[in-house]
Amino acid sequence: MKILLGVGGSEHSRRALEETVERVRDTGDELTVAVFRSEAVAAPPTDIEADVNEVLETHDVNAEVTRVSGHPGGELVTLADQGGYDRLVIGGGTRSPLGKIQLGSVAEFVVLNAETPVTLIR
Template identity: 45%
Template sequence: MKVLCGIGGSDDSFRALDRTVERAAVANDDLTIAVVDNDDSSVAPAEVVDRAEAAVDEAGIDAEVRRVEGDPGSRLVEIAETEAFEEIVLGGGHTSPMGKITIGSIAEFVLLNAKTSVTLVR
C-alpha cells in the first residue's frame, strides 16, 4: 500500500513513525515520511528528519523522508491527493496529566479533509 506518514516531532508522532516503519517492513508498503511543521513540538524539523532517517535505516526499508513546509494539515492532504497515496498515518493524540486524550489540530484537519483512510496510532 502507498502510505504517507506525517510527523512533526511530538511524542505521539514518533510513536506513529516507529509503528509505520515496522509495519512497512512486514507489509512491504511504499512508504513516504513527511516531516511537517508543528508549532507545539519542541523538536526542530532537522532533528525530526534525522530520527526518521535513522528509523528507516534501522528497519532496512526503502522509504523516502521528505521535509514538508507550510500548513501541515493541508499540505498532507494535498500530497496524498496529488501523489495518489492510499492512507495517511498520524500520531494518535496527546495525553494530558489526567490521562485524557486530545487529538492535535493537524490530525483534526486531516481527519475531516482527507479523501484517503486515516490511521491514528495509539
C-alpha cells in the first residue's frame, strides 16, 4: 500500500507520525511524509522535518519526506489524489474544555475533500 502522511507539527500529528511509522515498519508499506505549516504550531517546517527524520531513523523506516506549501489541506488532498496513493493519514482532533472532540481545520478539509480514503488518528 502507498501511504501519504500529513504532519503539521501538532501533538496529534506527532502521534499520527509515531503510529504510522510503527505500522509501516511492520507492513512494509510505501510511505511518503508531507510536512505542512499549521497556524497553530510555532515550530518552523525545518524543525518538524528534522523530527520526522529522527522518528524514521529510530524505527529504521525509509520514507520520502516532502514539504507542502500554500493551503495545507488542499495541497495534501491534491498530492494524495494525483500521486496514486491508497491512503491519506492525518492526525487531528482536540478536546474542548468539557471534553467534546473538535477537528482542526486541516483534518476537516482533508476528510471532506479527499477522494483517497482517509485515516484520521486522534
